[in-house]
Structure formats: C-alpha cells, structure tokens
Amino acid sequence: MPKVRTKDLMHKFNLELVSGEEGINRPITTSDLSRPGIEMAGFFTYYPKERVQLLGKTEISFFHQLSEQERKHRMDELCTEVTPAIILSRELEAPPELIKASEKTGTPVLRSSMKTTRLSSHLTNFLEGKLAPTTAVHGVLVDIYGVGVLIIGKSGVGKSETALELVKRGHRLVADDCVEIRQEDQDTLIGSSPELIEHLLEIRGLGIINVMTLFGAGAVRSFKRITLVINLELWDQNKQYDRLGLEEDKMRIIDTDLTKLTVPVRPGRNLAVIIEVAAMNYRLKLMGVNAAEQFTSKLAGVIEEGDQEEE
Template structure:
C-alpha cells in the first residue's frame, strides 16, 4: 500500500499549520473524509478516527452553541492517537479547546481558506490517486489511437522494437520495460513509467534511446488508461491460434479484467501494424461493430438458406 503522510497534504494544498506539529508525519490510510457533525453533538459510537476530519461552517457554528463544560470534552474525543489531521476550512478561527486537545494528542490542526465541499473533493481525489492499489508489469505501454495498449511477452520477443515502430508511425510511448500500474477505480487501470526510465527505450544492439529527444514531445505521454493487453509469443506450429476473433480472452491485473489478445511472432509478420489494427478493431468493438460476429451471423444465414454459391 502506498504511503501518504499528513505532511504531504500540508505541502500539496499549502495549508496553515496551527497546532499539533509533532504529528505532521502521521500516516493517512484511507481516502475517505469525515465531517464530524454528529460527533460534535456527542455521539462517538462510530467515530471514524482514522480519517481526515474537516470542520466547516456547520460544525464550528454548532460547536459555538455548546455549553462551556462540553466544548473541551468534545475536542478531547475528536483528537485521537490515530487521527491524521483536523482541517479547518474557509479560514475560520480555530477554537482554543481544539488547539489544546491537539497539542496533548499531537494531532495536526491545519487551516485552509477553501470552502469545505471543494476542499473535501480535492482531498478525496488526491488521496484516491495516492492510495490506489499498485503493481508493476514487465512490458511496454503505448497510446495507439487513444487506446492504451500494454504489450507483454518474454524477454527478447521484440516488445521494444515493436514500440519503436509504433512511435515512428505516430503513436505515443508511455513506458518501456517496466510499467507501473495503479487501480484508480474498480475498472480503471492507469499505467505510468518509473521516473528513472521515463521516455527511454532499450533496443538490443543499439542501446538506450530517448524517444522524446529523437521524435519530439508528441511521441510520449506520462500516463495512460490501459484498455487492451497484447501478449507476444514466438510462433508455435503445434498451437491453434484464434482465426476469427470470436473468443475474448481476459487478463486480470490487480482487481480489473482487461481484454487480452495473443499474437504469434515470426519472421515476415509486421507486428506493429497488427497491433495498430488490433487497437482500431478494439475501438470498433466498443462502438458496437464486431466484424467477426457479423461474418459468422452472415455465414449462418447462408448455410440456413442453403445458398452455398455465395461462399
């Protein structure tokens, strides 16, 4: 699980640190944000203490109405040893009771001038991106006609050479050799390149080349949603390969299943062109045009009619 600290939010959103500086390096384990209105009323039975706590106009207005004897008690219970931070929105004044409780428990109290709802949305988006499940895959990721194609296969099968040919044909390289993948949603995988090898391609016999330097900024991109996996393998004469395209194989990455095609490699086959066409055909299928299905339906009609001359 990726690690995010309260300090990261403090720096990213340029927040003001009011108190509880000792806890600035507390870990944040969830992207969920809490607005503890019901806790302000005294109900802490299901208090999500592990979440970032946002106090806006509603919460602070209610707090001001509480009796003096209740205020310190509420803030004491709000500040726990696992609370990553309490953020005051709209630039409101921070209650003294919160400052005192946060110093005792080392809970960072931060302040922002942004509206509560807007800040909550920004924090959630940032944390979901940072805390998303991640993995790394050996392969090449290329943006082909807007389709993120992950090319996989054994070492030496020609993945990088194919990517180079695709770049020459006007497509964009995202990552070579190692693709870092994060699951941003239930069915959304986004691939990026490790910073060390970003924009680089390794071609055997030639060495490492910088794609952006050679082909320009339009030949690369920093990240891309993965929609299709193409597995390259050396041609096996004993193996039966799909000739119609009716069967759809799937590959599971983290918790998401992605369409997978297996393309056999042998001398004389232009793999770059085949992958390019596969990406275009994938787009057509998503638009409802399936050439293989249309062919088999037409074939069935001809067979049923008994008119074999059309074949």
C-alpha cells in the same frame, strides 16, 4: 513505508499549520474523509479516528452553541493519537479548545481557504490516487489512437522494437520494460513509467534511446488508462490460433479484467501494424461494430439458404 503523510497534504494544498506540529509525519491510511457532525453532538461510538477530519461552517457554528464543558469534552474526544489531521475550511478560526486538545495529543490542526465541499473533493481525489492498489508488470505501454495498449511477452520477443515502430508511426510511448499500474477505480487501471526509465526505450544492438529527445514531446506521455493487452509469443506450429476473432481471453490485473489478444511472432509479420489495427478494431467493438460476429451471422445465413435450396 506510508505512501502519504499529513505533511504531504500541507504541501500539496498549501494548508496553514495552526497547531499540533509534532504530528505532521502521521501516516494517512485511507482516502475516506470524515465530517464529524454527529461527533460534535456527542456520539463518538463509531468515530472514524483514523480518517482526516474536515470541519466546515456547519460544524463550527454548532460547536459554538455548546456549553464550555461540552466544547472541551468534544475536542478532547476528536483529537486522538492516530488522527492524521483536523482541517478547517473557509479560513475559519480554530476554537481554543481544539488548539489545546491538539497540542496535548500532537494532532495537526490545519486551515484552508477553500470551501468545504471543494476541499473535500480535492482531498479525496488526491488520496485515492496516492493510496490506490499498485503493481508492476514487465511489458511496454503505448497510447494507440487513444487506446492504452499493454504489450507483454517473454524477454527478447520484440516488445521494445514494436513500440519503437509504433512511435515512428505517430503513437505515444508511456513506459518500456516496467509498467507501474495503479487501480484508481473499480474498472480503471492507470499505467505509468518508473521515474528512472521514463521516456527511455531499450533496443538490443542500439542500447538505451530517449524517445522524447529523438521524436519530440508529442511522442511520449506520462500515464495512460490500460484497456487492451497484447501478448506476443513465438509462433508455435502445434498451437491453434484464433482466426475469426470470436474468442476473447481476459487478463486479470489487481481487480480488473482486461481484454487480452495473443499475436504470434514470426519473420515477415509487421507487428506494429497488427497491433495498430487491433487497437482500432477494439475501438470499433466498443462502438458496437464487430466484424467477426457480422461475418459469422452472414455465413450462418448463407448455410441456411443452401440447406433450404437442397430441400
């Protein structure tokens, strides 16, 4: 099913329908907008008819300078069977030729009171959010000191219990069990919860609990940018775990690589504190402070001094 239709723009931005009502269910497939200035001049070879068309003061002023025959031809070309909408900004009056052509093809003509640049910005932001690539990941998303931490691992490893402890320590739950992720920009992944399970945590033995009801509105948030992945796995004696923090794994979600840390789970380990410290350490690294690299550098210096003394 199409994610966005013309009628969604009408409701979101309170747009006035001028003509072409039968086309308000047309799908919008791209967030790119078109200001058809060169088309108004008669060049339709590369006309992006699948985009929302935005007409401002410049386009309409130029249009009024054309001859009657040219005006009719340009509007007939502008209104196609697939054009989602033609939007007039600044409450500009729709030319009769546009109304006639839109009724013929069922192309919606809408009107807004906003200025053209402002309207273009709002429309682009809305469409990019709605049409962004999406996926779903089994895990828990928590906001820890402003860092969006995605906790993943096999079922039963303790993801939800760890999230509950983090919430008790003052952090905020975004999603449990299923995290819906959309890529809003080249390196920006936004995680949120499906509406059905929003603010809910499933704790084995307790069942479903409502985090917002128990801990208040400050314990939850609707969405958060994901910047760190914590993989919880049962302790494997035969596996060599990173003890210095120099190695950095990556996890690819959609088209973005995220830093991934693997934390082994065994009795006696306080996972909530470990993940909390991991988030703080990640923030420190972003600020240029890397404890592991500093230690390695100092260790190399001590070894070098020892070699010099032996000589």
